[in-house]
Amino acid sequence: MPKEFSILIGGAAGEGTRMSGQLIGKLLNQQGWRIFIYEDYQSLITGGHNFSIIRASSERISAPTKMIDYLIALNQDTLQKHKGRLKKEGLIIYNLDQIKGEKGVGIAALTITNQLGGKPIMKNSSFLGALGKVLGIDWQAIEDLLKREFGEKADLNLKIAKAGFDQAKTYRKIEKLNQKPLALITGNEAVALGALKAGLEVYISYPMTPASSILHYLAGFKNIITFQPENEIEVINAAIGSAYTGKRTMVGSSGGGFALMVEALSLAAQSETPIVIVESQRPAPATGLPTYTAQGDLLFVLSAGHGDFVRFVVAPGDAEEAFYLTGLAMNVSWKYQMPSIVLIDKEISEDTFNLDESVINRVDKKEVKIWDKKGEYKRYLDTSDGVSPLAFPGEVNAVVKATSYEHDEFGITAEEDEEQIKRMQEKRQRKYISLAREIQDLELVKVFGDKNSEKAIIIFGSNKGIGMELGKELGLRVIQPLVFQPFPEEQMKTALSGVKKIFTIETNATAQLAQFLNCQGIKVDDSILKYTGRPFFVEELREELKKKIQ
Amino acid sequence: MNKNDLDLPTKNTWCPGCGNFGILQAIKNAISILEKKGIKKENFVLTTGIGCHAKIVDYLNINTFYGLHGRALAVAVGIKIGNPNLKLITCSGDGDSYNEGISHLIYAAKRNIDLTILIHNNRNFALTTGQYSATSPKGFKGRSTPMGSLEAAFNPLELMMASGATFVARGYTAKIDHLTNLITQAVEHKGFSFIDILDPCVAWFNTYEDYNKRVYELKDNEVSSKEEATKRTWEWDYNNGDKIPIGVFYKIQKPTFDQEINSELIKIQNIDNKIKEILEKKI
Numbered sequence: 001m002p003k004e005f006s007i008l009i010g011g012a013a014g015e016g017t018r019m020s021g022q023l024i025g026k027l028l029n030q031q032g033w034r035i036f037i038y039e040d041y042q043s044l045i046t047g048g049h050n051f052s053i054i055r056a057s058s059e060r061i062s063a064p065t066k067m068i069d070y071l072i073a074l075n076q077d078t079l080q081k082h083k084g085r086l087k088k089e090g091l092i093i094y095n096l097d098q099i100k101g102e103k104g105v106g107i108a109a110l111t112i113t114n115q116l117g118g119k120p121i122m123k124n125s126s127f128l129g130a131l132g133k134v135l136g137i138d139w140q141a142i143e144d145l146l147k148r149e150f151g152e153k154a155d156l157n158l159k160i161a162k163a164g165f166d167q168a169k170t171y172r173k174i175e176k177l178n179q180k181p182l183a184l185i186t187g188n189e190a191v192a193l194g195a196l197k198a199g200l201e202v203y204i205s206y207p208m209t210p211a212s213s214i215l216h217y218l219a220g221f222k223n224i225i226t227f228q229p230e231n232e233i234e235v236i237n238a239a240i241g242s243a244y245t246g247k248r249t250m251v252g253s254s255g256g257g258f259a260l261m262v263e264a265l266s267l268a269a270q271s272e273t274p275i276v277i278v279e280s281q282r283p284a285p286a287t288g289l290p291t292y293t294a295q296g297d298l299l300f301v302l303s304a305g306h307g308d309f310v311r312f313v314v315a316p317g318d319a320e321e322a323f324y325l326t327g328l329a330m331n332v333s334w335k336y337q338m339p340s341i342v343l344i345d346k347e348i349s350e351d352t353f354n355l356d357e358s359v360i361n362r363v364d365k366k367e368v369k370i371w372d373k374k375g376e377y378k379r380y381l382d383t384s385d386g387v388s389p390l391a392f393p394g395e396v397n398a399v400v401k402a403t404s405y406e407h408d409e410f411g412i413t414a415e416e417d418e419e420q421i422k423r424m425q426e427k428r429q430r431k432y433i434s435l436a437r438e439i440q441d442l443e444l445v446k447v448f449g450d451k452n453s454e455k456a457i458i459i460f461g462s463n464k465g466i467g468m469e470l471g472k473e474l475g476l477r478v479i480q481p482l483v484f485q486p487f488p489e490e491q492m493k494t495a496l497s498g499v500k501k502i503f504t505i506e507t508n509a510t511a512q513l514a515q516f517l518n519c520q521g522i523k524v525d526d527s528i529l530k531y532t533g534r535p536f537f538v539e540e541l542r543e544e545l546k547k548k549i550q
Numbered sequence: 551m552n553k554n555d556l557d558l559p560t561k562n563t564w565c566p567g568c569g570n571f572g573i574l575q576a577i578k579n580a581i582s583i584l585e586k587k588g589i590k591k592e593n594f595v596l597t598t599g600i601g602c603h604a605k606i607v608d609y610l611n612i613n614t615f616y617g618l619h620g621r622a623l624a625v626a627v628g629i630k631i632g633n634p635n636l637k638l639i640t641c642s643g644d645g646d647s648y649n650e651g652i653s654h655l656i657y658a659a660k661r662n663i664d665l666t667i668l669i670h671n672n673r674n675f676a677l678t679t680g681q682y683s684a685t686s687p688k689g690f691k692g693r694s695t696p697m698g699s700l701e702a703a704f705n706p707l708e709l710m711m712a713s714g715a716t717f718v719a720r721g722y723t724a725k726i727d728h729l730t731n732l733i734t735q736a737v738e739h740k741g742f743s744f745i746d747i748l749d750p751c752v753a754w755f756n757t758y759e760d761y762n763k764r765v766y767e768l769k770d771n772e773v774s775s776k777e778e779a780t781k782r783t784w785e786w787d788y789n790n791g792d793k794i795p796i797g798v799f800y801k802i803q804k805p806t807f808d809q810e811i812n813s814e815l816i817k818i819q820n821i822d823n824k825i826k827e828i829l830e831k832k833i
Contacts, residue, residue, distance in 0.1 A: 241628025
């Protein structure tokens, strides 16, 4: 059994608990533990209740547990809401300035901070120090971390952390594991970096949780253009315009914003313009729960857009896959001149995962088919693989005519000639066949757990982590499709060989994955669904799986 | 296709007498003049939305993007950001940019993005068989308003003045030389150039006679004065007014969005090393 423990830190919005959780994650990460951080917050700026669960394990994990070993409560509210999660042998570290008469380690965080002349937000450092002491971590490790994080400004934080450290006692010394620490990164950051590796040049986005942090993150890069237009309709049309000039362009939003882009998604297909769309799902219909999670847009992204057209749809299940699949999507879009959709959700976007840097080598900027400058340029030249050579405006002797109308090879409107109309529709469909053929050599379906079990659970996206973990523990075969369009039928068939019962685990109310699989001829027997905006927690899914499947 | 000629051997499907013929001619004239002044033909890009105006892409042998209804400008903004060296001309209709896509019009003006938009303003939805548009007069009898529309027209020039356009003009398709000159000036202007073009629709709203009586050319107006320009937009507000001024109303210089957004880009020499450096800090 892997060694593991979880820490919950909670407080009011604006108190800095998220940042604090990130630092705790780094501290443990540097001790060789594998880390996953779950974020829970509400759609408000100050007040309310925010918390992070930092899960540390000797093995790689990417799912939260309900029960916790340590509760760090910045206020009474946190204590009341989460005390019930604490294991029998668990410990509470609490803010003595706000909570009286509690067992555990009380730290007068604000008092310490004020006495040392720090800003209120710095009180988080006293909890970091106290936790370090409770876990028996050397002061030096905490000092190194804070110096690295805050640089020259570390001084005050160090004093405040040391005061917290000195006020606490070691409760249970954790070991330092002999593993190389891996980077800690959110899925949104991984999406951004994967796109950059594949040659991203322009990112266009209108703010919408949980996709906004891709825009914030990329805005800090000086090598690319980031643009925040007036609405999502401008976002996608401008992206199509930018890609028409040859710039590798990506856009991002959640379901509501993507809904506004759908007409132009169809334009990207018809005009054969390469664009990458990141869709980070949150609970809907409509505004739903802006800061929570769901997998309710699977069928939507697969069918969005009027008319018959093809797209490339990937669904990464953690940060490494987000990096790799976003890069793949960018290259596929440019090679086949079609839209790609990277389907994630709030848990992928905003939770923090370990990422092995070797993933960098799995993504490259692939060359595309460029016009050879011979003869007359035809933007929609009919070719055997359906892919026409690209030229961009500004190219001497090329007239580049892109269009939303059905057209001939030059891009001139073709309404009368039925042969012509048929030919162009088939040319576009042929790209899809070429794409499906090309990617079949890639790993498009992953299998975890007991690979010989006759009972299979199929998961996608953010349920990967929990599926992997429980599949292994309970002896179930766990299957994760990474690509939904073109659907990897052969690989799925292989993955399912010998399976007698199939279940899906999904974070939605209508079993969209099961519906989709049923349409692919894969008969799903039953589904375990959760639709409260929160992801599955290990304990609850374990119970459900035992009841339903074992 | 002949690479150097602006014409294409396509069949023109505008109605005989359509105002769009004059606009097409003026655009060709302007491009020829600008080519002589040194702008290379391959650097012109023309975008359109959907409507009678948009058929123009099939009649012009230059780079074009035939977009969605209302999104002529939305695509053009992306093209200009992607490559600020291109000369963008957007053709759009009143239905296209005053109805469906008005947000893009306002924001392109607000940003002062360097491109030229020509509104083929025939004051109705022509290609969908004559419904009222944003600049149809109140009482317009179209197929969707057989008893007369209930909305007064709005004044697009006044809107553009308020939105931050740095070049605001009105042209008339029947005065091709005047319009050619306006388009040439607009493309040469560094910033957002807006021309509303009076474009009679012979099928649904034939305004030739009316315009011929009332249109006059602006002379000696102070184009750098926002106050004067705004007042002039009120002379005829698409509902009321006697004479209809055409010409340049307003013209000033301001920094352009496409240039500023492209100005401080720094290339990363080795992206692998950059990502490794970022990940190192995340341990």
